[in-house]
Amino acid sequence: MSDHPKIRPEERSMWETPEMLKRLWIIVPATCVLFGLMNIVLAVMHKTHPHFTIDKFPVFYGVVGFLSFSFIVLAGQHLRKILMREEGYYDGEEAMLPRPGEDPRVYADDRDLEEDGE
Amino acid sequence: MIPFIPGDFNPAYLLCIAGILAALSPSKTGRGIIGLIGIGLGLLQLRSLGVGQMDSAIYYGVMEIAGYEFIPLRMDKLSVIFATIFHIAALINVIYGWSHATRLESSMGLIYAGSAIGGALAGDLLTLFSFWELAAISSVFIVWAGGTHAAFKAGMRYLVVQVLSGLTLLAGIVLHLSRGGSSEFGKFTLMGEAGVDPVAALILFAFGLKAAFPLLHTWLQDSYPKATPVGAVLLSAFTTKLAIYTLVRGFEGTGILIPIGCVMTAFPVFFALIENDLRKVLSYSLNNQLGFMVCAIGIGGPLAINGAAGHAFVHIIYKALLFMGMGAVVVRVGTAKATELGGLHKSMPWTTVFTIIGAMSISAFPLFSGFVAKSMITLAAAEAHMLFAYLVLLFASAGVLEHSGIKIPYFAFFAHDRFAPSVTGRERPKEAPRPMLIAMGIAAFLCLAVGFYPPILYGLLPYETDYHAYTFEHVATQMQLLMFAILAFMLLVKYKLYPDEVRSTNLDVDWLWRVPGRRLVEWGVPTVARLWHLIWNNLRALNVLVVRGLTMVHGPGGRLSRSLSVGLSAGSTGIVLAIVLILTFLN
Amino acid sequence: MLMDDLPVLPVLLPLIAAPIAVLLPNGRAAGAWATLIAWLSFYLAMQLTSIVATAGTVEYAMGGWASPLGILYRVDLAGAIVMTLVAGMASVTFPYAMSSSAAEIVPSQSKAFFAMFLICFSGLMGVVATGDAFNVFVFLEISSLSTYTLVALGAKRDRRALTAAFNYLVLGTIGATFFVIGLGLLYQVTGTLNMIDIHEKVQAAEEDYGRVVRAGYAFIMTGLALKLAMFPLHRWLPNAYTFAPSSVTAFLASTSTKVAIYAMLRFLFTVFGFSFGFADVALAVFLILGLVGMFSGSLIAIFRRDVKMILAYSSVAQIGYMLLGISFATVDGVGAALVHVVNHAVMKATLFLAVGAVFFSLGSHRLSAYKGLGKTMPVTTAVIIVGGLSLIGVPLTNGFISKWALVGAAYDSVLAVPSLAIVLMIVASSLLAVAYVGRIVWAMLLEDPVPGVQAKPVPALMMVPMVLMALLCLYLGVNADGLVDLCRQAAEVLLDSGLGYGGVR
Incomplete structure (x- = not known):
């Protein structure tokens, strides 16, 4: 995260404090374990209804979730090597110009009007 | 029953009318109120029309014209759930755009929502097609309202795809009707006994274009992000879901x-x-x-x-x-x-x-x-x-x-x-x-x-x-x-x-027609033009020769148009007689 | 009593009225008289058509003498249509002539002019109505002789009318002579002049006197081909049409060749029929010369600088279409030819009447006089455009209907030439029509008027007929079912009697 903007500590919200991050690192694995256990218990009690062979394995869904997500992120980012182009690839500078014959300020005016009312 | 509104009035029309009125209203609040009233009346009308079960739909306004049965309204649980959610989406949109929707967006948005509702409630194929096209045309204005060059161009691409979908659907409908198919929009069989049924395939392609099937999907990612904040919300709700409805119904x-x-x-x-x-x-x-x-x-x-x-x-x-x-x-x-x-x-x-x-x-x-x-x-x-x-x-x-x-x-x-x-x-x-x-x-x-x-x-x-x-x-x-x-x-x-x-910018399959496709066209058009000029010039030269030749024979003083002397004319008559005589005797 | 005489009345009425016209005090009165007679005949002809259409062919024994001894008048549906057409054209052109002849004819001759007009009219009706072969010749000559005079009357404005009339006289007489020689040969072997009678006896005679019958056939076909201006025998037509007075041109162009075509149909199908092998000769000749005529006439028309001449050559081309339809020898083909006979008469009358109006106003029918006509004579321009579009065969005009019928017939017929080729040739020659009509329209709409030329206002007596004809062009283009059905029926009747009873359909 190269161009990480440096903000002052007092500008952090409660969600950005290191304590909150620590707490998250406890909550999320704990939830994973909780629901994993729940599934195991259900399986032992024969309360599950597997439709295939592989989903008889109690934490099958956890594994699928973890692996799918990792695969998407780890494999997906390599697509950039093939597909990524500079931002104005198709339309260039023109992309952000207003359409001919149209007042570029209309939208801005709308915004101002609305803000006055607020 | 709502007073002043006929019992079998199509709720889609209520929204379209609200859309037209909104276009005439100068103030944002006025447009918002018109929209709310229109959608509210539409919902009430939808309720009062009632709901039939899946195999016993309620029909309204059925009429036969030239052997074709029009069913403007078919109320069963499938069509009503889609019509209901389209109403809700329209309602949310009106509120969301209360202070930010441009006049074009609020009016076209209502018409667009109305056409999606009409499409969901349509019981016959031609009515479906009309709303299908209306949705395409009203929504492209919302893309264009994005206001940038890129939005305009994306809108054009969007329009091409939507119209293509409409035309394919129409072709499919015509073929379906011409082989004696029912006018009611029901289930199509893609794989018949004789392999793939081309008519069903055409219709599926039309639906698939709008539902953004893989490889046909790029119009969606191309146009939606280029609309205004309000426009994108509008666009996200209707087109593809109408296509999903038609797929459920037909396939x-x-x-x-x-x-x-x-x-x-x-x-x-x-x-x-x-x-x-x-x-x-x-x-x-x-x-x-x-x-x-x-x-x-x-x-x-x-x-x-x-x-x-x-x-x-x-x-x-x-x-x-x-x-x-x-x-x-x-x-x-x-x-x-x-x-x-x-x-x-x-x-x-x-x-x-x-x-x-x-x-x-x-x-x-x-x-x-x-x-x-x-x-x-x-x-x-x-x-x-x-x-x-x-x-x-x-x-x-x-x-x-x-x-x-x-x-x-x-x-x-x-x-x-x-x-x-x-x-x-x-x-x-x-x-x-x-x-x-x-x-x-x-x-x-x-x-x-x-x-x-x-x-x-x-x-x-x-x-x-x-x-x-x-x-x-x-x-x-x-x-x-x-x-x-x-x-x-x-x-x-x-x-x-x-x-x-x-x-x-990340490339998608639309790169194929936006870059090499465009190059091909850019190269192809002048090449064809040059080729044509070449042919045309030669033809013109040939033409001059031919005209000169024709003038020599047919022009004033030409061999065939000269006023011959009486003797020569009479002589030619004799020759013709001789030829006919010879032919008659030879036969 | 009157109704019983219906087949002869439209023929006799103008014949009797002609001498009376000469006795009237002035040209105007004679014109009014002729007009009245024409309208009356038109009414009678329409009555006749409606009777024939419902009750079938009508026969009338002249003087009560039964056939084959007496002269029999025999009107079938095709004949009734052509008679109505001729009478209709007469009732439009005669009032028009009242105004136009004042400018184009020497005043002292105008009473005689209308008398000649009536005689010509009567002759043309007679050719159609009679069932007697020699009577055909007589009426053909009555109409032709009066036509020569009518053409010659154009000499007041252009002396070349005299040579045109002389040329026409010589060639017309040659044609008539061939025709009468042919008749003589047939009479020699059959001993009868009644058409139906000849048809019955000529079969038997063919075995013994085959050569005589064949020679007679060739002479009659050639003679009639000259009268109807088939391609290489059309030389008399352009000059005669161009130099005749406007009303005469309009009348002749819309009737005389059409009547000759009808006579040809009668001889081809009723008298000879298809039992002879040599009947195919005429069909082959018609097919080839019809196609050649279509192109040659149109091509010459493109290069002409005189509007009347352009239209005259266009007539040669249009006759090609009719011959083409006949040469298919199917009900559709002959029906299409009859449809085109009617439609071409209407559109050519429209155009020649309008050309006459321009001649009246500006004193010229050269293309150069038409420059900027759209501004100076808008109504006439509109009429010419309607007629021109019909000539090309643009949809919503009657020309389209006949081309459509013809193309349909060509497509369905079985011929030596691939039918698709013929269809393409019909289309191609229509394109040539675009060229010559386009030249006129171009001059009228896109070029500036010749400065200093004042157009005389066109009198109502000329304006009304030509606008009426233009409207008829459009009407027949929109509501064509009646005419097409009628012509198809007529073709069925014609072929039925000629095809050895139910031949090729």
Whole structure:
């Protein structure tokens, strides 16, 4: 995260404090374990209804979730090597110009009007 | 019954009329009120028309013209659930655009919503086609309202695809009718005894274009992010869902839809990951969600169809909610690019909360609306013992969580705070405007209401159901899937394996016609022109020769037009007589 | 009593009225008289058509003498249509002539002019109505002789009318002579002049006197081909049409060749029929010369600088279409030819009447006089455009209907030439029509008027007929079912009697 903007500590919200991050690192694995256990218990009690062979394995869904997500992120980012182009690839500078014959300020005016009312 | 409105009046017309009136109204508030009244009347009218069961629809206004039976209104549970959700989406849109919709957007938006409703309620093919085209034409104005050159060009591409879809549909309808098919829009059989039925294939192609089947999907990601904040919300609700409705009606249980749906739900996951523009991420996510529905339609059967219709219903709400959240960001910050956002939760807390509700709904967390609908689809796949489809759907569920559940809120509202006064030297962006917050609040409420009390949704579904979303097993498996995926996310971020946001354009299959295709045309047109000039010049030279020759023979004084002397004329008569005589005798 | 005489009345009425016209005090009165007679005949002819259409062919024994001894008048549906057409054209051109002849004819001759007009009219009706072969010759000559005079009367404005009339006289007489020689040969072997009678006896005679019958056939076909201006025998037509007075041109162009075509149909199908092998000769000749005529006439028309001449050559081309339809020898083909007979008469009358109006106003029918006519004479321009579009065969005009019928017939017929080739040739020659009509329209609409030329206002007596004809062009283009059905029926009747009773359909 190269161009990480440096903000002052007092500008952090409660969600950005290191304590909150620590707490998250406890909550999320704990939830994973909780629901994993729940599934195991259900399986032992024969309360599950597997439709295939592989989903008889109690934490099958956890594994699928973890692996799918990792695969998407780890494999997906390599697509950039093939597909990524500079931002104005198709339309260039023109992309952000207003359409001919149209007042570029209309939208801005709308915004101002609305803000006055607020 | 509403006083002053005929008993069998089409609610679609009420919205279209409201749209026309809105176009005439000079003030924003006036347009908003007209919209609310129109949609309110439409909902009342829809209720008073009643609902028939799937196999005993109620018909209104049936008339036969030249042997063709028009059915403007067909009320059964399937058409009514779509008409209802279209009304709700229109309502949310009117509120969301209360102070920001341009005149074009509010009027065209109402007509667009009206045509989607009309299409869902249409009982015969030609009525469907008319609304199909009306939806295409009214919505392109919304794309154009984006106001940039890029939006204009994307709008043109959008229009081409939509009109192509309409024309293909018309061709299919004509062929279908000409071989004696029924005028009522019912089920088509793609694989007949004699292989693929070309007529059904044409119609499926038309529907598929609008439903953004893989390879035909790029118009969606191309145009939606270029619309205005309000416009994108409008666009996200109607076109594709109308297509889903037509697929349910026409191609339920058509096997080919299962692989199509699987591809459709899986591939956008990767594109969404690397995309920078968060509204474009949502467009890919839209595609991925449609994949679930298409897959369910391919599986067929009451459970799957309930799943598809229910998923469409809840999807419209939470997708609109997400687009509204991003739209609010665009209104306040001017962009929805991940590279320029972050930390907005500090100054836009409500928008953050609502967007997270939308994100959790689309990720199908229990107690949110996505869960109660999507689980029907996965269960249908499992019950049909389609292991591969099932796994793809699970994979896609993890994908949804990645791009819509985490990426959208994370990059927009958390991640790197780019709006701290110490960084920008300015105040932070303000909270979203109040009408937008109200609209988001309504949508978020609906997401939670359906999530907490699924019977709201189940009562509307096409088929009777005793399905229970909240079993221990469902909750346990789904929560496992999601929490382990979140764990993966946290690990990836911790070990810096999660890809950074980067300013970029990512290529999709539309590159084929936007770059080499355009080159080909740019090269082809002058080449053909040159070739034609060459041929034309030669022809002209030839022509001069021919005309000169003809003038010599036929012109004044030419051999054939000279006024001959009487003797010569008489002589020629004699010659003709001689020839006829000879021929007669020879015969 | 009157109704019983219906087949002869439209013939005799103008014949008797002609001498009376000469006795009237002035040309105007004679014109009014002729007009009255024409209208009366038109009414009678329409009555006749409606009777024939419902009750079938009508026969009338002249003077009560039964056939084959007496002269029999025999009107079938095709004949009734042509008679109505001729009478209709007369009732339009006669009032028109009242105004136009004042400018184009020497005043002292105008009473005689209308008398000649009436005689010509009567002759043309007679050719159609009679069922007697020699009577055909007589009426043909009555109409021809009066026509020569009528053409010659154009000499007041252009002396070349005299040579044109002389040329026409010589060639017309040659044609008539061939025709009467042919008749003589047939009479020699059959001993009868009644058409039906000849038809019955000529079969038997063919075995013994085959050569005589064949020679008679060749002479009659050549003679009639000259009268109807088939391609290489058309030389008399352009000059005669160009130099005749306007009203005469309009009348002749819309009737005389059409009547000759009808006579040809009668001899081809009723008298000879298809039992002879040599009947195919005429069909082959018609096919080839019809096609050649279509192109040659149109091509010459393109290069002409005189509007009347352009239209005259266009007539040669249009006759090619009719011959083409006949040469298919199917009900559709002959029906299409009859449709075109009617439609071509209407559109050519429209055009020649309008050309006459321009001649009246500007004193010229050269293309150069038409420059900027759209501004100076808008109504006439509109009429010419309607007629021109019909000539090309643009949809919503009657020309389209006949081309359509012809193309349909060509497509369905079985011929030596591939029918698709013929269809393409019909289309191609229509394109040539675009060229010559385009030249006129171009001059009228896109070029500036010749400065200093004042157009005389066109009198109502000329304006009304030509606008009426233009409207008829459009009406027949929109509501064509009646005419097409009628012509098809007529063709069925014609072929039925000629095909050895139910031959090729």
